[in-house]
């Protein structure tokens with residue numbers, strides 16, 4: 001199947017309120033255009049450099065999502081145009097986004113990344129760290145950053161029970177924050193979880209954004 005067919009199949013499979021971010025890492029511009037021509041506008045990359053050059057070569061009305069780990073020193077390159085930064089995993093990064101967003105007279109939407117997987121290598125706050133961060137955070141000091149919700153990546157495993165447990169954990173954390181630190185902030189309403197292998201489970205557990213690459217564009221050759 002081609003890119004357009006794959007997109008159609010996935011759109012049919014997820015509820016209308018769930019945003020599908022097409023993750024284009026390692027994929028050529030021509031393939032991304034195929035998706036664009038179907039009307040798709042939300043695209044994601046996990047490396048700042050790739051996001052930058054692809055943006056140059058592709059239409060302006062694409063909403064670019066930075067879905068991977070982002071180093072603070074790269075924020076300035078993305079700040080003029082990025083639509084959402086999914087992987088905020090330190091206070092340092094959050095402060096840098098504030099600085100660069102302000103410099104560009106923009107408000108940048110971000111998600112706080114939570115470490116929910118069993119693997120050591122995935123980035124993100126623990127639940128305790130997140131709690132401490134939010135306690136210490138003065139939202140008025142990050143006037144140009146809008147914390148829209150949370151993001152997480154489940155363990156890479158065939159074990160659906162485990163994956164579901166991790167997504168459920170993230171959803172519960174999200175709900176608790178929404179009722180406490182972010183009470184009354186209607187824009188804290190996004191939960192980015194689910195990839196090619198586990199998006200159905202993620203949606204069942206309350207995801208509002210799935211980040212899907214290989215199921216749309218084919219597997220990556222790396």
Ligand SMILES: *Cc1c(COP(=O)(O)O)cnc(C)c1O
Pocket residue numbers: 023025046067068195196197211212213214215
């Ligand atoms: C690559 C990537 C995805 C998409 O992965 P697939 O398994 O190809 O769907 C989603 N999120 C992040 C952060 C990624 O790096």
